[in-house]
Amino acid sequence: MGFREKYARLGERYNILEKPLDRFFCPLRQKAISFVKGRTLEIGVGVGKTLPYYNPNVKLHAVDAVPEMVKIAEKKARELGLNARFYIMDAEKLEFPSESFDTVISSFVFCTVPNPEKAMKEIYRVLKPGGRAIFLEHTKSECELLNWLFLKPLDLVLGWLIEDNTLRETHHLVRGYFEVECEESYYKGIVRLIVARKAEG
Template structure:
């Protein structure tokens, strides 16, 4: 379902003060463990987190890397800035859309995102921007929920998707692996332990 970036931004702005609480149960049960596995693969000196949100990944930031993080929602970024101050983290935060990154070509060793591309209006455009700002040999790390390979479940997800987009601005039926494969990455690996609907993806430029 195609929804404008402004509408999605407004929905995340609206949810920002309660976002951590809304996802608290799933975060503790599933997501935190997966985030830890994703961040364990980070390499290099300069790392970009796309879709920092409220700063849920701050606990996993590598000690020695120079960290930059972006989000397109001003209210979500405000939450991240407050959390940054409380945790006394050294991370540069920018208000920015992944579909139009204001960084030079070949800037980052690793770009990382968790549960972000469900909300990007033009995901392939955002992925191509990430490819552009990655250094040669740099890696993209993604943790994303995707359309089920089960036909009945996929049909249900497609049916429910318009409602989910209206409520929270997130598509539940994205085919993110195919979107990554449509970009000119040298190699793409989907973690074989990934579940049917939650994928850990590594792509190398």
């Protein structure tokens, strides 16, 4: 069973599963969204955890590979009065023209994407030159002891449950495609907020 089927089966219960982490992650989601400007694409919107933090004037396009998750997010966006459109779409194959967004954001997505390199290439492609890419992601810690004692056991559980890989080095992958403006590390690098730009010209 792949990640789509696992997330589809969770549906609304995903909110319950992640509830204990919300007090840690939601302030970071809010901070990530504060960097959003212009025509925006959110990759892997899930059940819409980021949606309450968007300015209603932002022209938001949001994608997720799991139809059940998209339905939940669409409902939340309507309740919030957001100017948003939703699509069932893989991060590795975005069906948008090249250079069509001012901002692309992902929030705890690259730990689940089957092919991170391909997804990063697609983000680069659809972002306008000078546009901003924002990543709030689970990453491998800078503390090896923490990786062995906490992340590796957690990786086994989350991998079985939702195909989640908490040991990816998305921060290194970002640097291969974008100019990093700032990178903030939280909880010894278990979570990182990266704000980057696509080079102009």
